[in-house]
Amino acid sequence: MREDTWKAIEQRQKIHDKIHSIKSERIKGKLRVEYTLKDREVKRRAREDRMIWLEKIGCEAEKSAEKGSTREPYQAVRKITNKKHRQVAAVKNKKGEVIKDKE
Numbered sequence: 001m002r003e004d005t006w007k008a009i010e011q012r013q014k015i016h017d018k019i020h021s022i023k024s025e026r027i028k029g030k031l032r033v034e035y036t037l038k039d040r041e042v043k044r045r046a047r048e049d050r051m052i053w054l055e056k057i058g059c060e061a062e063k064s065a066e067k068g069s070t071r072e073p074y075q076a077v078r079k080i081t082n083k084k085h086r087q088v089a090a091v092k093n094k095k096g097e098v099i100k101d102k103e
Helices: 003-021 025-066 071-081
Strands: none
């Protein structure tokens, strides 16, 4: 994420801390409105940052696909979809021993 997004997140956190430290309901109401506006700003910036990141990954995948590489586009899709390799766990019997095929 960009630096201005992190600053907005920190500002939102400070407003949140003020809300919980102040006892006056009138001031809390004003701070809640301010917090809501800052929260919308943070979410908007995060969406923009995500779109920039996705565009960057997509451009890199396109460039490598034009060169004839298949590995980088495949990895880019996996990164975007957040899919991981699944490791197959060994099947065990009731005694806890790994079951093997008869050879």
